[in-house]
Amino acid sequence: MSEKERKPQTQMVPYPSGSSVPERDLGYMPVLECSHLGIEFGGLKAVDDFSVVMGRTEIGGLIGPNGAGKTTVFNLLTKVYQPTHGTMMLEGKDMGNMSTVDVSKAGIARTFQNIRLFNNMTVEENVRIGLHNQIGSGMFSSILRLPSHWKTEKQQHEKTLELLDIFDMAKMADERAGSLPYGAQRRLEIVRALATKPKLLLLDEPAAGMNPHETEELMETITRIRDQFQIAILLIEHDMSLVMGICEDICVLNFGKIIAKGTPAEIQANPAVIEAYLGKRKEAEA
Amino acid sequence: MNTKKKRFMINLITYAVLAVVFVVLTIMINNKTISRTLKGMLIPICSWIVMAISLNLVVGISGELSLGHAGFMGIGAFSGIIVSGWLLNGMQMEDPTLRLVISLVAGGLIAGIFGALIGIPVLRLRGDYLAIVTLAFGEIIKNIMNCVYVSVDGQALNFGFLNGNLPGTLLLNGPMGAVKVKTIATFTAGFVLIIFSLIVVLNLVNSRSGRAIMAARDNRIAAEAMGINITKYKMMAFVTASVLAGMAGALYGLSMATLLPTKFSFNESINVLVFVVLGGIGNIPGSIISATALTILPEKLRFLQNYRMLAYAVLLILVMLLSNNPLLKSLWRRLIHREKDEDGKEGIRA
Numbered sequence: 001m002s003e004k005e006r007k008p009q010t011q012m013v014p015y016p017s018g019s020s021v022p023e024r025d026l027g028y029m030p031v032l033e034c035s036h037l038g039i040e041f042g043g044l045k046a047v048d049d050f051s052v053v054m055g056r057t058e059i060g061g062l063i064g065p066n067g068a069g070k071t072t073v074f075n076l077l078t079k080v081y082q083p084t085h086g087t088m089m090l091e092g093k094d095m096g097n098m099s100t101v102d103v104s105k106a107g108i109a110r111t112f113q114n115i116r117l118f119n120n121m122t123v124e125e126n127v128r129i130g131l132h133n134q135i136g137s138g139m140f141s142s143i144l145r146l147p148s149h150w151k152t153e154k155q156q157h158e159k160t161l162e163l164l165d166i167f168d169m170a171k172m173a174d175e176r177a178g179s180l181p182y183g184a185q186r187r188l189e190i191v192r193a194l195a196t197k198p199k200l201l202l203l204d205e206p207a208a209g210m211n212p213h214e215t216e217e218l219m220e221t222i223t224r225i226r227d228q229f230q231i232a233i234l235l236i237e238h239d240m241s242l243v244m245g246i247c248e249d250i251c252v253l254n255f256g257k258i259i260a261k262g263t264p265a266e267i268q269a270n271p272a273v274i275e276a277y278l279g280k281r282k283e284a285e286a
Numbered sequence: 287m288n289t290k291k292k293r294f295m296i297n298l299i300t301y302a303v304l305a306v307v308f309v310v311l312t313i314m315i316n317n318k319t320i321s322r323t324l325k326g327m328l329i330p331i332c333s334w335i336v337m338a339i340s341l342n343l344v345v346g347i348s349g350e351l352s353l354g355h356a357g358f359m360g361i362g363a364f365s366g367i368i369v370s371g372w373l374l375n376g377m378q379m380e381d382p383t384l385r386l387v388i389s390l391v392a393g394g395l396i397a398g399i400f401g402a403l404i405g406i407p408v409l410r411l412r413g414d415y416l417a418i419v420t421l422a423f424g425e426i427i428k429n430i431m432n433c434v435y436v437s438v439d440g441q442a443l444n445f446g447f448l449n450g451n452l453p454g455t456l457l458l459n460g461p462m463g464a465v466k467v468k469t470i471a472t473f474t475a476g477f478v479l480i481i482f483s484l485i486v487v488l489n490l491v492n493s494r495s496g497r498a499i500m501a502a503r504d505n506r507i508a509a510e511a512m513g514i515n516i517t518k519y520k521m522m523a524f525v526t527a528s529v530l531a532g533m534a535g536a537l538y539g540l541s542m543a544t545l546l547p548t549k550f551s552f553n554e555s556i557n558v559l560v561f562v563v564l565g566g567i568g569n570i571p572g573s574i575i576s577a578t579a580l581t582i583l584p585e586k587l588r589f590l591q592n593y594r595m596l597a598y599a600v601l602l603i604l605v606m607l608l609s610n611n612p613l614l615k616s617l618w619r620r621l622i623h624r625e626k627d628e629d630g631k632e633g634i635r636a
Contacts, residue, residue: 101513101514104512105513109511110511112508117508118504120500120504121500121501132494136494137494139490139522142494143486153494174290176289192512
């Protein structure tokens with residue numbers, strides 16, 4: 001797949017709160033709307049005034065130097081941290097009172113920067129944890145092995161293999177998750193997140209530790225996931241070839257604040273972004 | 287062989303071995319070829335096995351430390367004795383089997399209620415709070431039992447606190463414990479209870495709920511992000527374990543003519559924890575083996591008289607050292623690998 005095919009030919013159009021969404025998503029409620037989101041840790045503003053809108057099938061990128069607060073944004077979106085300022089809405093529903101579990105049920109799934117798989121469980125069991133709230137029977141029907149238990153176990157098994165097939169991992173279903181190679185563990189995390197049937201998928205450095213060839217494959221898979229499941233994807237990534245290759249809208253963070261928003265072309269030409277990454281010319285000379 | 291099939295085979299072997307042991311022991315009892323000490327220990331062994339299985343559900347499967355498991359056993363034992371005495375004296379129920387079943391269920395239910403009461407506040411917290419609270423709970427229960435008097439008068443149950451002047455037949459006599467208990471527990475009932483708790487625990491572990499419990503243990507943050515309600519599943523494991531411990535207690539209580547409240551002290555909780563750790567944390571068949579061995583061992587060491595518990599401790603340390611010995615480990619691994627190779631060859635031939 002060439003770069004042109006991979007990028008849908010959709011214009012980004014401005015959205016009221018100073019963001020933009022792809023034109024194709026205009027007829028739908030935006031999947032995520034954050035306004036003035038922020039968190040303070042004892043006076044330190046880790047994230048400040050973070051406003052962003054994600055269209056229903058948008059692929060967004062979140063970039064910035066180390067320590068800029070990118071993962072903190074993910075932790076706010078999944079309510080690992082409770083934001084101290086601002087509001088979040090998921091498909092128009094306020095997320096203010098939701099817990100991490102509620103957020104997952106409402107439709108936000110994520111992967112982690114430092115892989116967090118259930119290492120002692122098999123690959124299949126990991127994905128089945130993702131399916132937990134989708135398919136399943138209660139405790140008593142499991143203990144008594146009622147027909148509903150067998151039925152849901154079979155449904156879970158079939159759905160798991162179907163999901164693992166996205167990354168061609170069905171043959172690894174019975175292996176211990178902790179014994180998989182690094183790249184496969186990253187892919188398994190994405191499959192597990194997809195199993196929760198999200199509307200918005202948050203990927204925290206999906207290409208970390210992958211070689212250029214694997215990254216290329218990953219880019220194709222991410223676009224394929226978007227097209228097949230019709231979901232929005234927000235990713236944090238340091239690999240600029242991936243970010244510039246598939247993201248339609250990019251948001252640049254530095255010291256917890258958004259310093260630039262726009263399409264890849266706009267971001268590449270933005271002097272504030274260049275300064276954040278490389279420093280000021282004067283300082284460099286001095 | 288894949289993981290799922292392997293687990294299934296291990297469970298099947300566990301059930302089969304238990305059934306064979308039960309049949310052999312029953313035949314020995316009928317032929318009177320069994321020693322009197324061993325015969326007397328059969329029912330306690332059954333209840334300690336159930337205790338070890340249930341504690342393993344909390345410590346091994348759900349990853350929480352509970353130091354008051356004997357407290358639940360005590361609750362189960364005394365409620366079982368009260369219910370059984372009430373059914374006999376108050377309701378004139380003569381059938382011992384029916385009385386035993388009702389008492390076991392009652393003991394399990396009441397212990398389960400206490401488990402839920404403790405679990406609701408404590409399992410919301412992260413860290414080792416459960417260990418501290420259950421430790422305190424076990425001691426509190428023991429001391430409360432020391433002060434409770436229960437008697438049955440006609441169909442009515444009378445309760446007294448620090449006051450033994452109750453009408454009717456006394457069932458619980460404060461610090462003297464349960465007196466003149468009709469020992470209706472049988473070895474068959476103990477065996478059925480073991481199988482029952484095995485079915486409950488193994489079926490729970492190999493299900494959607496069990497996977498959620500283990501996910502919460504392995505990686506709390508990831509489990510929450512996948513939409514798993516951690517408190518709910520920790521509660522599920524803890525309450526199930528308390529119910530089973532209560533049933534084990536009722537079985538134990540109804541096998542003894544007298545039973546002191548001080549029996550269910552911190553020492554016994556630690557003893558059960560030793561069964562679990564020695565048998566392997568999270569390893570249910572291992573718990574059964576170690577509970578059996580470690581219940582028989584102190585009795586077999588009686589010839590050492592005063593040095594009995596010293597020898598017991600030394601043996602425990604030796605077992606721990608040997609099971610962590612790299613040489614023995616590599617030997618064990620080689621044995622398992624050879625089995626695997628043969629499996630592989632067979633697979634090719636087939």
